[in-house]
Amino acid sequence: MQEPAASITARLFQARSDHASDLKARQQSRGRETSNTQFYASQLTSALNARKSAADVGAVKNVTQELGIDFGKVESLAKFVNTPSISKGNVKTRVDKSGNEQVIAKVR
Numbered sequence: 668m669q670e671p672a673a674s675i676t677a678r679l680f681q682a683r684s685d686h687a688s689d690l691k692a693r694q695q696s697r698g699r700e701t702s703n704t705q706f707y708a709s710q711l712t713s714a715l716n717a718r719k720s721a722a723d724v725g726a727v728k729n730v731t732q733e734l735g736i737d738f739g740k741v742e743s744l745a746k747f748v749n750t751p752s753i754s755k756g757n758v759k760t761r762v763d764k765s766g767n768e769q770v771i772a773k774v775r
């Protein structure tokens with residue numbers, strides 16, 4: 668006999684809530700003094716963009732420190748990963764009949 672859909676949905680929401688609570692607790696338990704080698708994609712993107720436009724290594728170290736991520740890990744990842752550079756003149760925005768906006772940007 669199958670479990671009712673409402674019960675399955677309730678378990679799904681409970682699992683999501685438990686996961687969110689666990690994640691929040693882990694993030695709060697991490698100290699700022701420790702080397703943070705786990706970070707969000709948005710933090711990595713910000714660090715890599717800062718690295719591309721930085722005048723010196725000190726500027727990149729400041730950005731990674733502000734973001735709370737490990738400078739060495741960013742440098743290590745930068746050997747294999749980078750963010751695309753988009754020229755502002757090649758960004759086009761289109762709106763379809765439904766009102767959905769689509770942005771198309773050419774990478775340099």
